[in-house]
Amino acid sequence: MALATELKKHFGFDTFKGNQEEVIKNLLAGNDTFVLMPTGGGKSLCYQLPALMMQGTAIIISPLIALMKNQVDAMRNFSEDDNVAHFLNSSLTKAVIDQVKSDITAGHTKLLYVAPESLTKQDTIEFLKTVPISFYAVDEAHCISEWGHDFRPDYRRIRPIINEISRRPIIALTATATPKVQHDIQKNLGMLEARIFKSSFNRSNLFYEIRAKSQNTDRDIIRFIKQQDDKSGIVYCLSRKKVEELTELLQLNEINALPYHAGLDPNTRAANQDAFIMEKVSVIVATIAFGMGIDKPDVRFVIHYDIPKSLEGYYQETGRAGRDGGEGHCITFYSSKDLAKMEKFMQNKPLVEQEIGRQLLIETAAYAESSVCRRKMLLHYFGEEYNIDNCGNCDNCLNPKKQVEAKDELCATIETVMALNEKFKADHIVDVMLGKSTAAIKTYDHKGLEVFGCLEGSDAKTLNTVIRQAILEGYLDRDIENFGIIQLTDKGKKYYKKPTSFKIVEDTDFADEESEPVMKGGASCAVDPELYNILKDLRRKLAKKLELPPYVIFQDPSLEAMATTYPITIEELQNIPGVGSGKAKRYGDEFIKVIKSHVEEYEIERPEDLRVRSVANKSKLKISIVQGIDRKIPLDALAESKGLEFNELLDEIEAIVYSGTKITIDYFLNEIMDYDRQADIFEYFRESDTDNLAQAIDELGNEYSEEEIRLVRIKFLSELGN
Incomplete structure (x- = not known):
């Protein structure tokens, strides 16, 4: 049977994403398969569909109990049979384990999820020896490598156990692996001959932004989340203590948030995660x-x-x-002090592990401090070149800095790398060029080199920028496996013989800078917003009744498609993206009933194609401010209730009136200013050809405060402009 037919039958999708189809064909042919695919690229389908099609049970090795549970719930909701997928782990009772084994033995179960620790147990091994196995899938395979970010020693025992149970094809999958980690995975799983499927790491829908960490960071996070209109989000903190403190702060500011960390008891942790997935809370810290x-x-x-x-x-x-x-805003708060803190955490680890950790931190710092395209740097780290000058979806590309010529600095850097025989790291190379008398320079007697002090008078920050951007452009290479040694490439050798212009963008100094937030947003919506909201409410009620996450029933894009094409039969519903026959039969009747009623009530003609229109997004904070002003709450009290400084509240109110909303703040103005003072400022704006605040302050002299001028300007804009 054609793969596309099977895809539609089981998952409701008309087409595969990326190279999913080629991956599945390779696995179905009985070949070892290595899949490198970014988060959201559809890795799970690469083993889920073959498992449903092949004889026997697929063994899915997965690192977390919570992840297994989610995957099993999702598979059961794609199918009419609940025993199509099971998991075996330490959370199950003996009675449940017996039932799971019974379903597997009877041939009902196509996917069995196990943790690597469970797989190593002798009774699990003995049981699996009796099971016809279709293949093994190793999910989150980067856990195998010490250079990976979630190293799990038990992952390194997978291959010997597979050999003991029964040799079948292996598919290893990960969303994050540098070339070094990729080789580690293949070598450890004994699959060096596996066919490799590498998708682009580019997540074009994600907006990357680095902000300077400051004393206002908590406030910035609160302001940002309040502007998200109850959208789901995650806030990551380094320590459990900070998780607890920030959660409490968000809750005090009327943000529906819960904590999640290893210090919580397992039941609380699981309950908090479920509350987030089920949309009972919008934020997890x-x-x-x-x-x-x-x-x-x-x-x-x-x-x-x-x-x-x-x-x-x-x-x-x-x-x-x-x-x-859909849209995804990724904000990271950065301070160079954080790096020193993290290096301290590594002090009790073995020296090799400390060195690996230090190199990883250096790469992270380079990414945070760089002023070049975030996407370009991130993709380069994973061995992928991104040749677009401006991605248009990161802070650096939206606010590009001026480029400066650095041809001489690059030539000096290349010359120094050659003089040092390509055996030293970036910081040592920079010290040589600056002519510093460090302990390492004395030890290696590098004061006598001709290049010593060749760029004396320059600064380390600029030279580090040159090295970083020369690596990005392929003139230099950083050998991570040799702890960050800088080497010269063939391209760099050619450049040295015949230099051309080399412009750099100077890196950002995060020592004491406070950054302004870069706002980015806007998402597509259904053509019939009213129906879309009705369907979301129905989904939420159904999810609550069934104790399921709402997206498991239907994802947002499916609801948007329903509110665009108005399906009123089960057959039409199955043409909606993400709705297969199993989902249509399980949940379809109630949705069709609601859609049919809506179509009849509004006498909607159901054309085949309708233009999708965007709908303006009003933030929860702005609406609550307008409501507060309507209720004549004093503005200083309103600011305090929203956790804002007074000038921040004025920023928000100005944005409201500039967007065309009429508000009346006379009740507050009349309390703090007499009529004549208001009239003077009002008249100034009536006669002026600009509403520029700095110019107003300059021309109105010292008689009026900045706050008074801003308040009257708001009154002026609202009364005459809206």
Whole structure:
């Protein structure tokens, strides 16, 4: 049977994503398969569909109990049979384990999820020896490598256990693996001959932004979340203590948030995760323990309160956003002090592990401090070149810095790398060029080199920028396996013989800078917003009744399609993306009934194609401010209730009136200013050809405060402009 037919039958999709089809064909042919695919790219389908098609049971090795449970729930909801998928782990009672084994022996179960620790138990091994196995899938395979960001020693025992049970094809899957980690995985699983399927790491829908950490970071996070209109989001913190503190702060500011970290008892942790997935809360504040245990497609923002320990970790965690292809805003707060803190955490580890950790931190710092395209840097780290000058979806590309010529600096750097025989790291190379008398330079007697002090008078920050961007452009290479040694490439040798212009963008200094937030947003919506909201309410009620996450019933894109094409039969419903026959039969009747009623009530003609229109997004904060002003709450009290400084409230109110909303703040103005003073400022704006605040302050002199001028300007704009 054709793969596309099977895809439609089991999952309701008309087409495969990316290289899913080629991956599945390779596995069905009995070949070892290595899949490198970004979060949200559809890795799970690469083993789920073959498992349903092949004889026997597929063994899925997965690192987290929570992730297994989510995957099994999802598979059961795609099928009419609940025993199509099971998991075996330490959370089950003996009676449940016996039932699971009975279903597997009877041939009902196509996918069995096991943790690597469970797989190593002798009774599990003996049982699996009696089971016809279709193949083994090793999910989150980067856990095998010490260079990976979630190293799990038990993952390194998988191959010997497979050999003991029965040799069948292996498919290894991961969303984050540098070339080094990829080789580790293949070598350890004994699959060096496996066919490799590597998808692009580019998640074009994610907006990457680094902000300077400051004393206002908590406030910035509160403001950002309040502007998200109850969208789902994750805030990652480095420590359990910070998770608890920030959760409490968010709750005090009327943000529906819960904590998640390894210090909570297992029942509380599981309950908090379920509350997030079931949309009972909109925000989870977590340590990275929350990482792989989530399979929620509509997370709209991921905030890192602290810089992650590695770019793999950063990519994996930001990849929780926008898995459905919708918008995803990824904000990281960074301070160079955080790096020193994290290096301290590593002090008790073995020296080799400390060195690996240090190199990973250096790469993360380079990413955070760089002013070049975030996407370009991130993809380069994973061995992928991104040749677009401006991605248009990161802070650096939306606010590009001026380029400066650095041809002489690059030539000097290349010359120094050659003089040092390509055996030293970036910091030592920079010290040589600056002519510093460090202990290492004295030890290696590098003061006598001709290049010593060749760029004396320059600064380390600029030279580090040159090295980083020369690596990006392929003139230099950083050998991570040799702890960051800088080497010269063939392209760099050619450049040295015939130099051309080399422009750099100077890196950002995060020492004491406070960044302004870069706002980015806007998402497509259904053509019939009213029906879309009705369907969302129905989905939420059904999810509550069935105790399921709403997206398991139907994902947002499916609801949007229903509110665009108005399916009124089971057959039509099955043409909706993401709705297979199993889902249509299980949940379809109630949705069709609601759609049919809506179509009849509004006498809607159901054309085949309707233009999707975007709907303006009003933030919860702005609406609550307008409501507060309507109720004549004093503005200073309103600011305090929203956790804002007074000038921040004025920022919000100005945005409201500039967008065309009419408000009346006379009740507050009349309390703090007499009529004549108001009239003077009002008249100024009436006669002026600009509403520029700095110019107004300059022309109105010292008689009026900035706050008074801003308040009257709001009154002016609202009364005459709206």
